[in-house]
Structures are given as C-alpha cells and as structure tokens.
Amino acid sequence: xxxxxxxxxxxxxxxxxxxxxxxxxxxxxxxxxxxxxxxxxxxxxxxxxxxxxxxxxxxxxxxxxxxxxxxxxxxxxxxxxxxxxxxxxxxxxxxxxxxxxxxxxxxxxxxxxxxxxxxxxxxxxxxxxxxxxxxxxxxxxxxxxxxxxxxxxxxxxxxxxxxxxxxxxxxxxxxxxxxxxxxxxxxxxxxxxxxxxxxxxxxxxxxxxxx
Numbered sequence: 001x002x003x004x005x006x007x008x009x010x011x012x013x014x015x016x017x018x019x020x021x022x023x024x025x026x027x028x029x030x031x032x033x034x035x036x037x038x039x040x041x042x043x044x045x046x047x048x049x050x051x052x053x054x055x056x057x058x059x060x061x062x063x064x065x066x067x068x069x070x071x072x073x074x075x076x077x078x079x080x081x082x083x084x085x086x087x088x089x090x091x092x093x094x095x096x097x098x099x100x101x102x103x104x105x106x107x108x109x110x111x112x113x114x115x116x117x118x119x120x121x122x123x124x125x126x127x128x129x130x131x132x133x134x135x136x137x138x139x140x141x142x143x144x145x146x147x148x149x150x151x152x153x154x155x156x157x158x159x160x161x162x163x164x165x166x167x168x169x170x171x172x173x174x175x176x177x178x179x180x181x182x183x184x185x186x187x188x189x190x191x192x193x194x195x196x197x198x199x200x201x202x203x204x205x206x207x208x209x210x211x
Contacts, residue, residue, distance in 0.1 A: 023123070023128040023129070023130060023140055024123060024128070026138060026161055026166070027122060027123050027128070027161075029166045030119065030161050030166045030167070030168060031119070031120055031121075032166075033165065033166045033167065034119060034120070034167075034168075037187040040187040040188050040189065041061065041062055041063035041064075041187065041188065041189025041190075041193070041194070042060075042061075042062045042063075042185065042186070042187055042189065043059070043060065043061050043062075043184075043185070043186045043187070043188070043189060044059075044060055044062075044182050044183070044184060044185045044186075045057060045058070045059050045060075045182070045183050045184040046058045046059075046060060046180065046181070046182050047180070047181045047183070048178060048179070048180050048181075049178065049179040049180075049181075050177075050178055051177050051178075056071065056073060057071065057072075058070065058071040059071075059184075061189045061193045061194050062189065062194070063189040063190075063191065063193065063194045064085075065083065065084035065085045066081070066082065066083050066084070066085070066191075066194035066195065067080075067081070067082045067194060068080070068081050068082075068193060068194045069082075076093070076094055076095045077092075077093075077094040078091065078092070078093055078094070079091070079092040080092075081194065081195065081196040082104065083195075083196075084104070084106050085106075087103055087104055087105075087106050088101065088102070088103060088104060088210065089101070089102050089104045090196040092201060092204065096205070097201075097203065097204050097205060098204060098205045098206075098207060099198070099201060099204045099205070099206050099207065100207045100209060101206065101207065101208045101209060101210055102209045102210060103209075103210045103211050119168050119171060122142060122157070122159060122171075123142065125144065125145055125147070125148035125150065125153060126142040126143060126144055126145060126148070126153075126157070127142070127143045127145055128140050128141070128142045128143075128159075129141055129143070131158075135163075136162060136163055136164070137160050137161060137162050137163055137169055138160065138161050138163065139158070139159075139160050140158070140159045140160070140161070141156060141157070141158055141159075142156065142157040142158075142159060143155070143156050144156065154173035154174060154175045155174075156173070156174070157171060157172065157173045158170070158171070158172040158173075159171050159172075167185055167186075168182075168185055169183065169185070170182060170183040170185075171183075
C-alpha cells in the first residue's frame with residue numbers, strides 16, 4: 001500500500017513539474033496573445049506617481065497610428081487625440097473650454113503611441129524571476145542585466161500576467177524617482193474611440209495652431 005501511494009505521489013509530482021512553465025515561456029505566450037490582438041487596438045490605464053506632486057492617472061485608447069488619452073487633475077479634464085497619419089493632434093481643456101489643434105512630428109507621434117511595446121521582448125536584457133503566484137496570475141520581477149547598457153531601461157520592472165488569458169495585468173517601473181504603472185489592459189478599440197469629433201464640443205473655443 002505504501003508503495004502504491006509512493007508511485008501515485010511520484011506521478012503527481014512529475015505531472016506538476018511537466019506542467020510548470022518557465023518565465024520565458026509565459027512571456028512568449030503573452031506576446032503571442034497580444035500580437036493576435038494587434039489589429040483590435042489596446043486600452044489601458046497609466047498611473048504616474050511623482051514625488052510631492054502626487055499621482056496622475058490617464059486612460060488611453062490606441063488603434064493603429066491613432067491614440068486618445070483622457071486625464072483628470074484637480075477637476076480639470078484634458079482629452080488628447082493624436083493622428084500620426086494626419087500629423088495632427090487635438091487637445092481639449094475643460095477649464096478653458098478650449099480645443100487646441102497642432103501639427104505634430106510623425107516620428108514622435110509613432111514613439112508616443114508605442115506604450116504597448118513595453119510588453120514586447122520584456123525579458124530582453126533582463127533577468128526575470130517569479131515573485132509569487134496566485135490562482136489567477138503570475139507576478140514577476142525583471143532585473144536589468146549588467147550587460148544592458150540602455151540608459152532608458154529601468155533597473156527593475158514588476159509584471160503581472162493573467163493565467164486564464166495571458167493578458168498583462170500590470171507593468172510597473174521606476175525611473176528618476178517617477179513610478180509608472182500600466183494596468184487595466186483590454187482590447188477592442190473602434191475608429192470612433194480614437195477620432196476627434198468636433199460635434200461633441202459645439203461650444204468650445206477652437207485655437208488652430210497648425211503651420
């Protein structure tokens with residue numbers, strides 16, 4: 001009987017070891033899932049904690065070369081639409097009830113709309129270890145390798161990945177005293193979500209600063 005239980009225990013342990021995924025495999029699956037949703041567009045919340053000033057929060061919608069970012073600080077709503085294809089941005093300020101239209105550099109616009117790329121190749125130049133695991137998610141710490149000489153890369157990142165969907169739950173990094181956290185990530189953005197519609201602001205003052 002003892003031998004029978006020992007065999008069962010060994011089989012269970014062996015199955016558990018076989019089912020255990022490495023951090024690299026989990027991140028590869030996450031990237032695969034995100035690439036599959038690339039055409040759907042991404043939605044995320046970004047929190048930025050700045051010493052003394054406090055925490056700012058934005059909600060972003062990204063689809064192709066268009067983005068929309070909504071923020072609210074001290075009762076003032078700021079909405080920004082950016083269209084890299086049209087090389088134009090529109091910014092609405094609820095305090096002044098004003099819409100500012102500006103020309104933008106298409107290269108800078110493409111860079112600004114690439115927040116999602118922080119989830120791609122996240123293990124490149126980093127040592128990734130599993131910090132903890134729950135029934136719903138894996139929680140990792142990515143530590144910058146000494147051979148990683150990119151000054152723009154943070155020293156450490158905290159990344160959580162959902163077990164059921166392999167969606168990134170959150171990514172948090174700190175640089176120069178400022179902590180940025182991406183969270184509440186979802187997919188499914190329509191063209192209307194990221195396109196400026198002047199009819200939504202019929203009484204706003206329009207300031208066209210395009211060259």
